[in-house]
Amino acid sequence: AQTVTQSQPEMSVQEAETVTLSCTYDTSESDYYLFWYKQPPSRQMILVIRQEAYKQQNATENRFSVNFQKAAKSFSLKISDSQLGDAAMYFCAYRSAEANNLFFGTGTRLTVIP
Amino acid sequence: GAVVSQHPSRVICKSGTSVKIECRSLDFQATTMFWYRQFPKQSLMLMATSNEGSKATYEQGVEKDKFLINHASLTLSTLTVTSAHPEDSSFYICSARKDRSYTDTQYFGPGTRLTVL
Numbered sequence: 001a002q003t004v005t006q007s008q009p010e011m012s013v014q015e016a017e018t019v020t021l022s023c024t025y026d027t028s029e030s031d032y033y034l035f036w037y038k039q040p041p042s043r044q045m046i047l048v049i050r051q052e053a054y055k056q057q058n059a060t061e062n063r064f065s066v067n068f069q070k071a072a073k074s075f076s077l078k079i080s081d082s083q084l085g086d087a088a089m090y091f092c093a094y095r096s097a098e099a100n101n102l103f104f105g106t107g108t109r110l111t112v113i114p
Numbered sequence: 115g116a117v118v119s120q121h122p123s124r125v126i127c128k129s130g131t132s133v134k135i136e137c138r139s140l141d142f143q144a145t146t147m148f149w150y151r152q153f154p155k156q157s158l159m160l161m162a163t164s165n166e167g168s169k170a171t172y173e174q175g176v177e178k179d180k181f182l183i184n185h186a187s188l189t190l191s192t193l194t195v196t197s198a199h200p201e202d203s204s205f206y207i208c209s210a211r212k213d214r215s216y217t218d219t220q221y222f223g224p225g226t227r228l229t230v231l
Contacts, residue, residue, distance in 0.1 A: 037222075043205065045158075045222035091157060100146065100211075101173075102220060104157040 002027045004094050006105035013082045014113050020067075021077045021108050023092030031097035034068065034075045039107070040088040048090070051075065053097075079110075087112045117141050118210050120223035127198055128231055135193045135226045137208030143188035144210035148220060149181070152205040164191045198230045 003026045013019035025034070036048040051059045051068050058066050063080045079086055092105040117140040127133050137147055145166050150158040162183050163171045170183035180202075182194040191210075195202055205227050209220040 035219075042224065043207075044224045045207065045209070047219055047221070050219060100148065100163050101160050102148075102158075102209075104159075106157045 002029075002094050002096070002103045004092050004103050004105035006090075006092055006108050008108045009106070010109045010111070012111040012113055013079070015082055015084060017082055018078060018080045019082055019110065021079075021090050021092075021110070023075045023077070023105055025073050025075065025092075025094050025103075027073070027094065027096075029096055033095045033097065034066075035093040035095070035102070036064070036066070036075075036077045037091045037093060037104075038086075038088045039091060040085075045091075049077065082112050084112050084114060086110060116210075116212065116219075116221040118144075118208065118221050118223040120206075120208055120226050122226060123224065124227040124229070126229045126231065129199055130197055132194055132196045133198055133228060135195075135206055135208075135228075137191045137193070137210070137223050139189045139210045139221075142210075142212050144191075144212060145188065146211045147185060147191040148209045148211075149183060149191075149193050150207045150209065152207060152225070154205075158207060161193075195228065198228070200230045203228055203230045 005024045032053045034051045038046045038048050049061045065078045067076045089107045091107045094103045119138045121136045147164040149161045152158045161176045164183045164185040166185045172178045185191040207225040209222045
């Protein structure tokens with residue numbers, strides 16, 4: 001079974017600064033998708049960014065970007081110009097290209113310091 | 115947009131009763147919906163996949179007779195926790211996918227907090 005590991009239970013960042021959240025995964029598949037989801041205190045899961053494994057180019061969404069290293073099975077999330085509203089739990093997730101299941105990591109709680 | 119709602123947002127029930135949770139896709143048709151469970155300070159665990167017009171597919175270790183799933187229409191899936199016990203207390207989250215393509219993103223509902231006394 002696929003596993004997703006987030007080694008940082010908690011992270012903090014000063015407002016307007018940059019922070020990187022780590023994620024590694026284990027799979028024997030070559031085609032898959034990776035996601036970062038945000039879960040604020042409201043508990044609503046919000047998709048932050050998504051990466052297709054067959055794409056070499058790192059995905060970016062405004063202030064959010066990823067560093068996808070397929071050989072190393074690493075998928076980190078960089079948040080630039082951090083804002084107070086970025087404070088949340090961040091979950092890294094993996095999904096096979098031919099399956100429904102989303103496998104989630106254990107999450108990283110991000111605190112943004114004003 | 116892709117909005118998914120859940121009702122109720124929180125429910126408290128007595129041990130032994132059954133509780134129904136609704137998951138609706140508000141602005142799109144969802145051929146596939148998913149039910150997750152999240153314990154405090156833990157990650158989401160997939161319980162089952164709900165396909166419109168067919169039986170749900172349950173993950174290993176999930177009791178299908180305890181967690182009844184019905185996907186009656188393209189916009190509604192329900193999860194019924196039967197004969198609930200305190201250990202069933204948890205946060206239940208649904209998600210929906212717009213089409214049958216595995217490439218499509220899952221959109222999540224806001225969750226339902228179930229407390230069984």
